[in-house]
Amino acid sequence: MRKNALTVVISCFIGLFIVYLLGIFYHFTNLDNKESYYIKDIESLNFHKKYTNKLHHIKGLPGITENENIKPESYLFSEINRFDNKNYRILIQGDSNIEDFGLHKSSYQLAEKFAKKNEVGLINAGVTSYSPSVMSLQLDVLEDDFNIYPNILVTYIDQTDIGDEICRYKNNLIFNKNNVLVKIRTPYYSRHTIFDYTKVHHESAILMSRNPDILKAIQLMNFNLKLKILKRKNILAEKFSRILKGGWKNRKLPKCHWGDIQRPLIEHNSDEIAYFKDRLRNYFDKIIKKPHIKKIFIVTFPHKQNLFPSKNLLGQVIYYKLNVSYLVEKTLNNYNDIEHINFSKKIIGREKYIYDNAYTDDGSHLNKEFHHSLFTKTIFNRLEEYLKNHRAVYDITSKPPSTIELE
Numbered sequence: 413m414r415k416n417a418l419t420v421v422i423s424c425f426i427g428l429f430i431v432y433l434l435g436i437f438y439h440f441t442n443l444d445n446k447e448s449y450y451i452k453d454i455e456s457l458n459f460h461k462k463y464t465n466k467l468h469h470i471k472g473l474p475g476i477t478e479n480e481n482i483k484p485e486s487y488l489f490s491e492i493n494r495f496d497n498k499n500y501r502i503l504i505q506g507d508s509n510i511e512d513f514g515l516h517k518s519s520y521q522l523a524e525k526f527a528k529k530n531e532v533g534l535i536n537a538g539v540t541s542y543s544p545s546v547m548s549l550q551l552d553v554l555e556d557d558f559n560i561y562p563n564i565l566v567t568y569i570d571q572t573d574i575g576d577e578i579c580r581y582k583n584n585l586i587f588n589k590n591n592v593l594v595k596i597r598t599p600y601y602s603r604h605t606i607f608d609y610t611k612v613h614h615e616s617a618i619l620m621s622r623n624p625d626i627l628k629a630i631q632l633m634n635f636n637l638k639l640k641i642l643k644r645k646n647i648l649a650e651k652f653s654r655i656l657k658g659g660w661k662n663r664k665l666p667k668c669h670w671g672d673i674q675r676p677l678i679e680h681n682s683d684e685i686a687y688f689k690d691r692l693r694n695y696f697d698k699i700i701k702k703p704h705i706k707k708i709f710i711v712t713f714p715h716k717q718n719l720f721p722s723k724n725l726l727g728q729v730i731y732y733k734l735n736v737s738y739l740v741e742k743t744l745n746n747y748n749d750i751e752h753i754n755f756s757k758k759i760i761g762r763e764k765y766i767y768d769n770a771y772t773d774d775g776s777h778l779n780k781e782f783h784h785s786l787f788t789k790t791i792f793n794r795l796e797e798y799l800k801n802h803r804a805v806y807d808i809t810s811k812p813p814s815t816i817e818l819e
Contacts, residue, residue, distance in 0.1 A: 432633065451613075453620065457617060460609065463553065466595050466596075467488075467596060468580075469539070472540060490535070490536045492534040492536055493533055493534045494533055500533065505550065506537075510536060511536070511539055512783055513788065516788075519783050538568070543569075544573065545596065545694075547695060548698055551699070563704055563706045564706070567708070569740055570712075571737075578684055582687070584597045584598070615632060670726060677717070677732040709752075709795075711752075712752070713787065714759055716767070716775030717731055718735050735760075755787070
């Protein structure tokens with residue numbers, strides 16, 4: 413009996429060791445693929461770790477690392493035209509629809525042409541899934557750490573910002589004793605957090621070391637084993653904490669999949685609406701108090717599911733009962749100095765079906781053609797119109813004085 417038990421134990425140990433060796437072999441044969449994907453230098457790695465720790469996440473991988481000479485700041489923003497000695501300095505904030513200025517060549521060229529023609533500084537700070545709470549913190553970072561002080565601010569607020577605020581950020585906002593937002597954490601216990609860069613950061617450090625490839629493969633295998641154990645431990649600890657606070661029914665951890673992000677647009681309640689409007693007001697209150705920001709444009713755009721029942725990424729046919737554009741418009745009634753570029757008013761109507769082919773498969777993003785011809789062109793046409801009717805009467809300093817005026 414003891415011999416049989418010992419045999420089983422030895423067999424299990426050998427089996428696990430074989431699996432471990434196969435894991436090392438897998439990492440060893442995939443080193444080249446990983447090295448093309450992960451962060452490649454220590455300066456960029458430290459930058460990425462610093463700002464994901466504060467802003468929940470910054471630009472993702474691998475697209476940002478395709479250029480060998482890319483600056484670390486490009487993980488957070490991109491300079492379409494430098495701010496240096498420009499009377500007009502335009503900052504654009506938003507989510508992936510704004511980040512797409514850099515991914516769609518025609519949209520980027522239009523933005524670049526506008527900036528050079530009008531001799532304005534132009535910075536694109538769009539980052540996937542950024543909503544008002546994150547953009548509020550991002551504005552502080554850009555000012556304090558990069559000396560970026562715009563006098564014209566363009567902010568894109570997406571339909572899914574309400575889902576991001578409720579599902580992704582609400583339970584992760586960190587305030588100081590004065591109730592000022594200072595950080596948005598990424599929940600380490602989640603198995604499905606697409607913005608948890610723990611793995612990216614650790615594996616990048618291993619890959620950029622000078623160790624032999626076989627040692628890198630062993631280190632990668634050991635780290636991934638440790639990470640799985642640690643995440644499982646954190647998940648169990650979080651569940652136990654939730655049970656102590658709210659009983660057995662409270663044991664399930666909050667999820668934040670695409671369906672969870674979309675849910676408030678399909679079926680929402682008054683508390684969720686009130687919370688999102690509060691986050692909007694918090695952001696609006698902050699930007700109107702910035703002495704150097706003299707003109708603010710808020711941009712909203714309908715998703716395909718706002719126009720008619722359409723498939724999402726999960727293949728489900730859904731229809732958004734809520735249009736965030738009108739929530740934003742209603743909130744802006746108390747902010748007379750903020751201009752709203754509301755694409756929903758331009759699109760929603762009898763002619764809306766001409767936009768059936770304007771979107772990508774997820775219904776949330778415009779394809780390259782419409783991103784350029786409709787979205788980008790409309791925004792920069794309005795900016796150009798504004799610039800023609802106003803002129804700056806001050807010189808640029810690192811911190812614009814509170815006496816700045818636009819005529």
